[in-house]
């Protein structure tokens with residue numbers, strides 16, 4: 001990987017490692033990515049890579065259709081959704097997707113995340129819907145419905161996927177990761193009320 005990408009790779013490795021330790025993403029599911037500044041490219045986790053294995057060797061640079069530009073590993077199946085988000089949402093430079101337990105449990109039988117604190121309501125833009133995409137990786141036909149959320153609600157930052165997990169968007173990976181922690185904390189508090 002080019003030296004100019006090493007800093008971004010380190011940011012992804014730090015966020016993924018933290019989520020693995022927090023048990024927000026176990027095994028080799030989940031995905032995370034960042035936009036390559038000024039290019040129609042992204043750095044994304046390889047397929048079959050666990051969050052505690054994310055490093056420059058297990059990340060790959062692709063275009064927004066998931067075609068490899070640099071790297072030796074196939075991108076995650078969820079890369080297509082990340083690319084569609086970067087195309088449609090110009091302010092988003094990072095996407096975190098994990099199968100964190102409370103958020104996923106909440107999505108099983110609710111259509112919206114309930115804000116248990118004023119803080120989470122403010123941070124998450126007041127609206128986190130659940131999409132039911134009937135698959136382990138979001139199929140393309142559901143992309144328009146998901147992208148409409150960010151068109152209609154510019155303050156939206158996150159959504160849940162029924163029987164799957166959560167997705168957050170940030171201006172950088174630090175923000176996307178903190179928002180995912182916020183989603184998980186909010187779902188946990190909501191579940192305990």
Ligand SMILES: [Zn+2]
Pocket residue numbers: 029030031078097098099136137164165
């Ligand atoms: Zn997933």
